[in-house]
Amino acid sequence: MPGLFIYLIGVTVLFQRLGELKVHRDNVRFLEFIGGLEVGRPLSRLYMSLDIGAVVLLITEAVVMPKSLFLWQKITGITMLFLGLLLRVWSRKTIGRYWSLRLFIAPQMEVVSTGPYRFFPHPEYFSRFIELLGLSLLLGSYFSFLLYSVCLFLLIPKLLRAETQQLQLLEEHQNG
Numbered sequence: 001m002p003g004l005f006i007y008l009i010g011v012t013v014l015f016q017r018l019g020e021l022k023v024h025r026d027n028v029r030f031l032e033f034i035g036g037l038e039v040g041r042p043l044s045r046l047y048m049s050l051d052i053g054a055v056v057l058l059i060t061e062a063v064v065m066p067k068s069l070f071l072w073q074k075i076t077g078i079t080m081l082f083l084g085l086l087l088r089v090w091s092r093k094t095i096g097r098y099w100s101l102r103l104f105i106a107p108q109m110e111v112v113s114t115g116p117y118r119f120f121p122h123p124e125y126f127s128r129f130i131e132l133l134g135l136s137l138l139l140g141s142y143f144s145f146l147l148y149s150v151c152l153f154l155l156i157p158k159l160l161r162a163e164t165q166q167l168q169l170l171e172e173h174q175n176g
Contacts (some may be wrong), residue, residue, distance in 0.1 A: 003148040006074070006138050013081070013135055017052050023092075024101045028033040031098065036106030039166050043160055045158050050155065054148040058141040067140035080134030088127035091116050103166045111170055122163065125156060 092099045094115030098106065117125035129152065136145035 006069075007059070007062065009078070009081070010062065010135060011054070013131070014052070014055045014059065016085075017055055021048075021101075023099075027097055027100045028102060028104075031100060031104045031106050034106050034108065036104040036109070039105065039162060039169065040104045041102060043155070043162050047155060047159060048101050049109060050148070051128055051132075054144065055135070057144040057148065058132065058135050058139050061141040061144040062139035065143075067138050069138075073140070075139045077134045077137030077139075080130050081138065082134070084127045084129070084131030084134060087116055087123055088131065091123040091127060103162055105166055105170045109170060113117055122160065125152075125159070156168055 094117060098104070098109050120126065129149075132145060132148060136142060169171055
């Protein structure tokens with residue numbers, strides 16, 4: 001059964017996600033102020049809801065159906081959670097004020113090919129998946145993670161198409 005410390009980690013991840021929404025809102029105001037245009041809004045909202053809902057579901061499963069955990073699960077879980085968080089923060093810092101949980105194109109916005117974006121095009125999605133996998137190992141919330149994964153894998157192709165459209169519009173804007 002996960003101890004109190006592990007539950008606190010789960011709740012901390014939840015509050016971190018909620019705090020991230022403030023940064024998101026501030027950046028959306030900035031993007032709208034400079035004339036940014038949003039693409040793929042319904043998908044972005046669905047993704048935000050899925051992400052926060054997954055954290056709540058992982059914590060709920062751990063409380064309702066506690067499991068005994070092995071030391072390797074705890075070590076692997078905390079490592080993945082930490083690495084996912086580092087990747088996500090690096091991704092966000094690389095984009096700066098243009099980072100948002102919604103898809104925008106804006107004047108002065110450029111296609112990013114530095115930081116984690118030089119290794120793969122969508123580090124934000126990968127980092128959140130790794131974080132939640134780590135949290136599920138820490139909490140023993142395997143059913144919730146499986147449910148999240150299925151939903152994510154159904155949503156990701158649509159999100160990637162919307163982001164590809166965003167990048168194409170951005171490249172056209174830069175070249176034209």
